[in-house]
Amino acid sequence: MNLPIILTFGAALLAVGMLALAFAGPSAGKAKTRRLSSVKDRHAASTEAVVAAQMRKTIAAAGNSGNTSISSLMPRRELMELRLRRTGKGWTLSKYMFASMALFVVVAGGMLSVRAPFMLALMFGLLAGVGLPHMVVGRIIKKRVLKFNARFPDAIDLLVRGLKSGLPVTETFQVVSQELPGPVGEEFRGIVERIRIGNTMEQALQESAEMLGTPEFQFFCITIAIQRETGGNLAETLANLSDVLRKRAQMKLKIKAMSSEAKASAYIVGALPFFVFGVVWSMNPGYLQGFFFEQRLIVAGLGGLVWMSIGAFIMSRMISFEI
Template structure:
């Protein structure tokens, strides 16, 4: 067995030991779960009993599906929420194994390229943490973009259904059947949650938390206010659809106006790393001092901090909220 393989195996074992030792379950969250269990036992309303039974079923099924290692992962609830937002049937176990595979591949490739062991390990660790998180984030953003693009069409379909005399739940069913993609999937989830006993407000709130965009929150607030105060829901939703379309048009205008600044920021931010990589591949000895000479290490660290500050400022300058 070669030396790089032994080094990669040792790094993998160290990472597993680190997760086992420091990634233990949260004591506070365990207490909250026990309190919720006691509260569910004394629930008075039928709705609370149904919700308690649903949580119990989900927890019992999820505990068998996931391995013991995933239960030790910190901030597991947030990661589960992000995986649900992608619309994929991914589990935390698959996410962890993918992260470990990224660490092994990146570290091994850097060691083959004669990169110092410490730098290879740090870059492999950074890729293990950042690359899967970045991929999941991109999938979430892509799905949310598709949802926002078709959401006004869904509201228009709801308006036509309400004007024809259908109840709200039936119009949700029509939208889930007629519109493909994320919009149909989310409305199908709303219909299913209503059928098993949840209120419409609770079903909409869960969808709003999953999508997390202002558009779906506007829709949920509109439905909730109309159910409490009354009024013409079709007319209100028609006005909301018009507002959402104008909001989308404004976003496209801002994106077009800021595209030049974004391209400049990407080029300026990536150029030093590109030059460093090319020089390192052509003449590693020329840049070897950055990894063992104290003054060059301090200069390199200061340059990275200064560049990070500039990239953060540029990102805030070209970020607009609508």
């Protein structure tokens, strides 16, 4: 058995494994945990526990009402639902899965229509159906988080002015939710609503922190929690936090400017092979048709894509800095 057949067989096993992983059912451990949680909620004694249990039931009912039976097939469903909520677009898990399957059918069918090999069409279809929606959701989340971080120091300054004028913390949250548009106003509006239905301030803030997943908001939650336990001048502490966050944002912009040349070089080097391939294909298609039919050229092309992906990953880590 020669090398191309072995690689083709391995690609087939990989594709089958990805399909099995994509359509695997929920784990028994998670189902057991949910059942134990429901039993604890039914026998909750304190008022706070009863309110929290009712909130979880309401949220679960709202999430299940927008999902069809196909959404229950996705593994790590809670993590995917959290990612979709972070986009702020109101997308459901069912819509995400239908979009992924539609992309898979379109890409794989398009490649089969031009008589590409079946395994190559299947691999590119899986890459488009699984990778492209994940990348789009990730970019939307990153854009929303960047917008939040850009306006968050302004929100803290507004909180400081409200506290200095004598307003309580919850009232200043309400002012921020009304005055600031975009993700900042949406998140503070959610905090106010959770406090109104019975959550403590720490629980409401922590839920928003888990939703955003940003260090900036975690700093804010820690500041509020420490002040409520130890006391002190909250307005002054928040003013110092706002100054720290602004300096942190300035440092990020400075690093982005210093690494822009390296990023541009990485983009040019990564796009050059595809650009040359497209130019040669437009001038002489027959010269490159073997990459879609000849097994050895298909293996060479896939190997080149793998090595290019490794190089792009290494370059991205080299120009990525944590502050």
